Amino acid sequence: MIEVEGISKTYGKVLALDDIHFNTKKGELFGLIGPDGAGKTSLFRILTSLLLPDKGRASVAGFDVVKDYKKIRSIIGYMPGRFSLYPDLSVEENLQFFAKVFKTSIEENYHLIKDIYQMLEPFKKRPAGKLSGGMKQKLALSCALIHKPEVLFLDEPTTGVDAVSRKEFWEMLAKLKEQGISILVSTPYMDEAAMCERIALIQNGRIMDINTPFGITQAFPDELxxxxxxxxxxxxxxxxxxxxxxxxxxxxxxxxxxxxxxxxxxxxxxxxxxxxxxxxxxxxxxxxxxxxxxxxxxxxx
Amino acid sequence: MNDKQIAIKSENLVKKFGNFVANDHLTFEVAQGEIFGFLGANGAGKTTAIKILCGISKPTSGNIRVAGFDVYTENEKIKKNIGYMSQRFSLYEELSIWENLRFYGGIYGLSAKTIRERSEAVLKRLGLEDQRNAHVRSLPLGWKQKLAFSVAILHRPGIVFLDEPTGGVDPITRRQFWDLIYEAAADGITVFVTTHYMDEAEYCQRVSIMVDGRIVALDKPTALKNTYSCKSMEEVFLKLAR
Amino acid sequence: MEAFIKKEFFHIFRDVRSMMILFGMPIVQLLVFGFAISTELNNAGIAIYDQSRDPMSKQLVQKIVSSGYFELQQVFSTNAEIEAGFKSGKIKAAIVIGKDFEKHFIQQDGAQIQIIADASDPNTASIISNYLQGITRAFQAEKLPNLKLPVEIKTESRLLYNPEMRSVFMFVPGTIAIILMLVSAMMTSISIAREKETGTMEILLASPLKPWQIILGKVTPYVILSFINAMTIVVVAWLVFEMPIKGSFLLLMGEAILFIVMSLTLGILISTVSPTQQVAMLLSMFALMLPTILLSGFIFPIENMPVVLQGISNIMPSRWFIIIMKSIMVKGSGFMYVWKETLIILGMTVFFGILSIKKFKIRLS
Structure with a gap:
């Protein structure tokens, strides 16, 4: 679904991404695991066509991230690292707006967000800025899902979110995966890696290992x-x-x-x-x- | 802990915003030199409580003393005797490491000599001696956080409040950060810390867990795990907060 | 698109600061202006130099003094006293009634009244001379009701210190230009920069929306609101300052819309280089507001500027807009007289419009 071949990106003298290679399969829940500053956000921005790589090529669902950026933008759902909704609009208004932006309606794809949105329903008149961290994250996910994207890009969706909300969030992702949506998710929390089908461990702009969580732990070289x-x-x-x-x-x-x-x-x-x-x-x-x-x-x- | 000096004493701390009760009769004590974990889900009222304990905001009611000072009338004295560091509050990015140390030392009225001595010690401890003139902007996140912590305790406060200090930090640096916390505690500094990493909760001497504005559990991690028959603090947290 | 515009209106109506800039400020600006003028006029000190001292001239003086607008401070008996009176600062205007006033007045062969005003305060000066002229005209109509020719008394205005007549009619178009510029350009640039700040621009860019859709969605509400503003200002100007609209109201509003759109394109251009709301606000202030105030001829007459600044004032859109408004409102000119200025603003609109769409990045930098 996502193909990344030799992507590099520098900001001034800082090498943010260094020769990144990986592929994800259709319907796969793939995790990028690494601390802040590892290059996860740059990689997400390149894959969502928001940033041009210096070197290498990448494609999403067969569309090149540089040439076919218009196509990509209509088939992906993107949830950036920080809370990126309109704080002065209500929960409902935010969702309606993003539905309209993607030329769809809440009703059309309600089945996709039903489980998530039901938890938000009691607060639907509340301004998004006044929601708690876990609720904001659920709303952001609903907004990214409302147009039934083929691929979902979630950049650190659980950062700064408490352990309970994090657990709920991963349960939601598992359900979405069952509906056939391919997901690329990043997180600095190592314990969340186990929830992904395959993971890439990323640090200082380089991928250190790619495998299933089990495969990665199996490869640990020493006796612990x-x-x-x-x-x-x-x-x-x-x-x-x-x-x-x-x-x-x-x-x-x-x-x-x-x-x-x-x-x-x-x-x-x-x-x-x-x-x-x-x-x-x-x-x-x-x-x-x-x-x-x-x-x-x-x-x- | 009765034989020790009390750093934070909170009796029935209540904070209301209109009809909403953000902190509902919080009662706890933290001993001098203790590492106290202040856990809770987002929106449980942690930040509100920390603001009150730091003397930034006034409680609705309750009897609260921090470093021996009353939060209603002596909040200026409280501010002089505590250190504060959060994930967002950080250093001045466009100033060098050395300039940041000098600036914060100056804020707390340390003499030039003291600032110089303690700053040298910090640089040595963190292994940043060669980079003293580097802009803070150029440091990796983990280093920034370690430096920010060292800056927060530069004036040797009685208590340091840490609000999610290790969010997004890599696993090795995260552990190095906790080494710094332990060292500070060994020097007698009380550490009041919030975190979303449940393994870090285990590093605290005692933890409290807040749910919907109330403290629902307060004990040593091992005791909590026994009480709720859980293997880890993560399980305890999920059991209580869900 | 419709959803976008709706969303934008929500932002505006829910943000106290936006509402203040949009509706509070224009009205406050205009009222402060209006208030300052009306108080001055009620207390304006004048002096009279009656060279005739006959019954008719005394009646005229009586009429002027009893009008309630002026306060008779001094009575002169020589020309030299006039100069000294102005320098003392006590009087804003002096009225000189020529010799043999009554004789000339009845014979209708050119009775002379000279009004000398202190034009270092051009507003007051022009308003005083307007009022005085009005009073003498009324006096004349009263005394000689059968006359057909209105210009019987030759009232001659002379403005001291500022020989160029700078009337209130200059200030109102200038204020309108500034308010429209401020509201349109500053508000759009701030609102686009806010999307960058909240991170929502990132989501919008990653959506199928095209740049022109984003821009149009952001801009449309401000076109509508600015237009409402323009109308309000014209109405308030008319009520408070008796600012006439001699020309076509439709033409005036059409020109206002053109100027608004031009300001909006400038706002978009500013937002493309501003990462935060604060930068957008500062840039709007320094790149738009100050030049508009200083170089458009609003406060300082363009003819009196150094040549270099005169040249720069040519690229100030508000300069041309002020000329257009003056022509339409005061002179009653039709489109034929302002097409050149209109064309200049239109050209600027197209130029900035294309530039801002080009500069509007389809990616994050």
Missing amino acids: FSVSSDNIIHLVKDLREYQELKTAYTFGSNIHITFKNLPDITTLQTYLEKSGHSNIKIIPENAGIEDCFMNLMQNQA
Whole structure:
């Protein structure tokens, strides 16, 4: 559905995108995972024909993003990174306006947005600027969907949104996918990667890996352990001072570690006991997306 | 925590906007040097409460003291004794790192000598010594946030309020940011932090969870997980906030 | 398109600031102006130099003084006193009644009245001389009712300090030009810049809307509102200043619409280079408002400007619009007399229109 071949983009001296390649399939939910400043927004703008790439070519549904920009603009739905609706117009007026812009009506494609819009219905007379974060995001999605786009581009739809609304949002995306809409979504939250069919990990304008979430975690090269004790603050310090470890990163109340050489749990256990830790647990752990991302980041550096 | 000094004491904090109750009888205490997680869904009333605690807005009712000062009458003193940093509030992009440090030090009335010493220490800690004259604009987001935090505690406030400080920051830098938080707390600075990353909630000594203007849970992360028999804070949050 | 226009009206009517600029400011500007003039006139100090001192001239003086518009400050007995009286600042006008007034008046062979006004304050001066002329004319009609020829008394106006007669009729067209320019150009540029600020421009660009559709949708409401404004101003000007409309009202409104459209294209042009509302507002202020006020002949007569500035004033659209309005309103000229100026504004409209559509980016920069 989306084909990207060797896209590069620079702003002055800053290289925002560096030789990006990837393809998505029809009906696929594809995620671009990476922190702010990784180049996600530039890539979205190029794919939605709003920005010209310096190098490379890209197409959406077979239409070239540079030459056929008019065609692209009529078949895509786009939700930019920041809240981009009219704050002084009501929920209903916003939706009506965007329906008209795409020469359709709310009624025509109501089935698509029904589940989402029903949650907004009680507030439909309220100005969009006065909605809560989660509600704004639902309205923005409704507006991007109202013309039944073939491809949906969602740039960081869950940034700054609380965990509950985020979860609901991903449930909505899963439903849209069932209706056959191809979706490209970006997020800085690594835990959301698992909701996508395939993901690209992006950092400093480069794609570090593309695979299914499972494939990516499977490719984690080292043996990973999760360590915990009663005093996590000291545990971090002590593990960082322990020379045998390659990495030690906090994950909630645990610390994920990898060894430079062959893992030696017993020695580590003794070291931690000597350092005064109690209730020490060192157990093998399956790598998550965030583990993989940090590993790839280190390789890149 | 009774044996420790109390940094924030809030008794029945109420804030109403017309008929709408944004904060409904919030009662909690935060000890000096504690890392306190202030969680809640969007629109639950977190920002309103933080504004009151920072002395920027006045509560409708309630007895609230921050750093020992009353929020109704001594808000100017409160402002001198706290640091504040949010995802949006940041540094002056067109000023250099050094100029930002000097400017904020000046705002809080630090002497030139103190500013110089502490700024050097910050640059050294963050490994930015070579880039002291670089414009803040040119820094990656993660670095900006770490610098913004260091600036917020440059005047050694008793309490620092952090409003979603790590939003959009990459996973490694995010963890480095929390190292800074721990160091500040070890120096006795109280850290009052909001976040949407639920793994970060686990790093707090205690967390409160707000739903519709009320605090529905307040305890250590481990205790909360036990109470609600959940494996992670994320589950606890989803259970309570949904 | 219709949805776009509707949406634009919602923005305008819901934003207090827009409503203030649109409707509050023009009326306030005009009223401040009108108020200033009416107070001055009620207290205008005058002096009289009656060279005849006969019963008829005394009656005329009596009539002028009792009219209520003037306050008799001084009575002169030599010409030299006139100059000194003006320099003291107490008097705004002096009336000199010629020798043997009664004799000439009855014989109808050229009784002379000279009105000298301080034209460093051109509004007041021109209004005073208009009033005085009116009073002498009424006096004449009263005394000699059977006369057919109206110009019996030769009233001769001489304006001191500002020999060019700068009347209130200059100010009203100038104010109209400024208000239309401000409302049209500033409001469109701000409203387009606002779409960039809120990020909605990004969505509009990524939609099938074409640039001209976006522009037309943004501009149409302002054409309508500015037009309503133009009519209001003309009506208020007519009521407050008795500004005449001697020529065709339709022609006047047609020219106003042309000027409005021209201002809107300028507004769009400004918005294409302004990333934020503030930049748009500042640019409108400095690139449009100040030159309009200073160089269009509104305040400073073009003939008195240095040659370079005279040249620059040629590219000020409002200069030509003011000429057109003066011709139609004061002189009652038809289209035949203003087609050149109209053509110039039309040319500017086309030029700025094409330029702004060209500059309106179909992508983000």
